[in-house]
Amino acid sequence: MSLRYGVVGCGRVFQRYHLxxxxxxxxxxxxxxxxxxxxxxxxxxxxxxxxxxxxADLEEFLTVGRPDLVAVCSPNDAHxxxxxxxxxxxxxxxxEKPLAxxxxxxxxxxxxxxxxxxxxxxxxRFHELVPSFVKALPEGPYDITLTFTTAGQRLWRxxxxxxxxxARAGGGALLDLGSHALDLLTAVFGKPRPVACQVDRLxxxxxxxxxxxxxxxxxxxxxxxxxxxxxLRLEAVGADGESVVLDVKRGEVRTSSGVxxxxxxxxxxxxxxxxxxHAAGRPGGRVVTAAEALDLQETIASLYGHAExxxxxxx
Numbered sequence: 255m256s257l258r259y260g261v262v263g264c265g266r267v268f269q270r271y272h273l274x275x276x277x278x279x280x281x282x283x284x285x286x287x288x289x290x291x292x293x294x295x296x297x298x299x300x301x302x303x304x305x306x307x308x309x310a311d312l313e314e315f316l317t318v319g320r321p322d323l324v325a326v327c328s329p330n331d332a333h334x335x336x337x338x339x340x341x342x343x344x345x346x347x348x349x350e351k352p353l354a355x356x357x358x359x360x361x362x363x364x365x366x367x368x369x370x371x372x373x374x375x376x377x378x379r380f381h382e383l384v385p386s387f388v389k390a391l392p393e394g395p396y397d398i399t400l401t402f403t404t405a406g407q408r409l410w411r412x413x414x415x416x417x418x419x420x421a422r423a424g425g426g427a428l429l430d431l432g433s434h435a436l437d438l439l440t441a442v443f444g445k446p447r448p449v450a451c452q453v454d455r456l457x458x459x460x461x462x463x464x465x466x467x468x469x470x471x472x473x474x475x476x477x478x479x480x481x482x483x484x485x486l487r488l489e490a491v492g493a494d495g496e497s498v499v500l501d502v503k504r505g506e507v508r509t510s511s512g513v514x515x516x517x518x519x520x521x522x523x524x525x526x527x528x529x530x531x532h533a534a535g536r537p538g539g540r541v542v543t544a545a546e547a548l549d550l551q552e553t554i555a556s557l558y559g560h561a562e563x564x565x566x567x568x569x
Contacts, residue, residue: 257533260286260321260345262312262336263328264295266414267350271375272325275526277302281534286319288312288336312336316343323348323533325526329414330355330429331422334363337372346371348529351433353547355424357555364548373532373541376550377525378434378486378502379441380540386507386514387500388442392492398473399489400439402431403481418458426459427479429554435475436550437542438488438502443468445549451557454567461567464557478569 259282261268276282286307289295296303307319315321316339324340326333326349333354340347351374353360363372416422423429428451439446446466453459462477486502499508505516518524525542532539 256281256283257530258283258285258320258322260284260288260315260319260324260340262288262315262324262326262340263332264289264298265327265329268325268327269298271523272327272526273299273302275523275530276325279530281536282323282530286315286321288315312339316340316345321345323530326350329416329422330424331416334359337363338366341366341369341371346373346529346533348373348375348526348541349544349547350375351547352424352429352551352554353544354551355422357551360548360551364544367544370543372544373525373529374544374547375525375529376434376437376542376547377522377528378438379542380524380528381438381500381502381516381521382518383500383505383507383514383516384438384442387488387498390498390507390509391490392494392496392498394493396471396490396492398439398443398468398471399476399491400435400473401476401485401487401489402435403476403478403483403485404431405481405484420457423458425554425558426453426455426457426462427477428453428459428462428464428557429551431477431479432462432464432475432554432557433547433550434486435477436553437546439466439468439473439475440546440550442488443471443473446473446553448553448556448560451560451562452564452567453561454563454565456561456563461569463567463569466553466557476569 324345324347326337449465452463454461460480464475466473488500491497507514528540
């Protein structure tokens with residue numbers, strides 16, 4: 255029996271990441287889409303819109319569409335109401351990160367997930383080369399650096415202009431890309447202790463340099479959301495200068511003894527696929543829970559509490 259799938263918010267994130275996975279899944283049928291701009295939603299859905307309920311009424315989306323699975327792909331400040339309504343209707347929910355624009359709302363949403371039916375789209379902890387990276391880590395002390403750069407603001411601004419609105423987004427690059435960075439770090443090294451944070455502006459920053467500790471091991475996270483380069487790279491450097499690198503964008507683990515290459519070239523889709531596998535009871539099912547996503551957002555909120563504005567932030 256096919257699972258009925260509905261989406262809240264038919265924007266760029268849904269179009270680029272969720273839609274191709276869902277329409278290729280034989281066990282899942284797209285049945286409903288909720289978006290305040292119905293015409294735009296139909297344009298995004300294109301051929302997939304045939305037979306799909308497209309509505310600007312959330313109650314109609316849930317009661318007429320009757321989705322078993324709901325992806326919440328709306329702006330950050332519009333996650334809570336549809337996610338709560340979908341959970342109340344009995345659906346399993348995959349929410350885009352972060353849980354909410356405000357950490358207080360994120361706590362409320364996580365508390366509402368008493369049955370473990372709320373997951374969050376944080377894919378990089380599931381990268382197939384994470385075990386190889388962990389196995390290759392040097393013995394003894396080492397320093398950790400994670401670098402995440404993207405040209406996203408220039409590419410996405412026309413369709414996601416709310417990214418630069420601190421009230422709607424809840425923050426800037428630290429909350430946006432930092433959620434991915436910290437989830438990957440936490441999956442490998444455990445829970446961090448925030449130490450310091452520098453941002454290039456207050457409110458909706460584009461550049462961040464954050465300092466953390468993982469059981470005494472220092473880590474530096476560098477994020478640039480307005481870069482000309484695209485990179486997601488995790489590096490551990492031992493006392494002897496030997497380094498181990500997980501290069502997510504290149505799909506490689508690099509060590510002094512050689513290079514391991516990933517088979518999958520789309521690691522950004524791992525959490526969506528894992529959610530669908532989990533919902534369908536298939537092998538490979540895995541999710542990031544609401545509680546785990548809330549822990550990340552609490553850490554990010556703490557880093558924002560440490561934030562010092564450095565307009566000419568060295569990167």
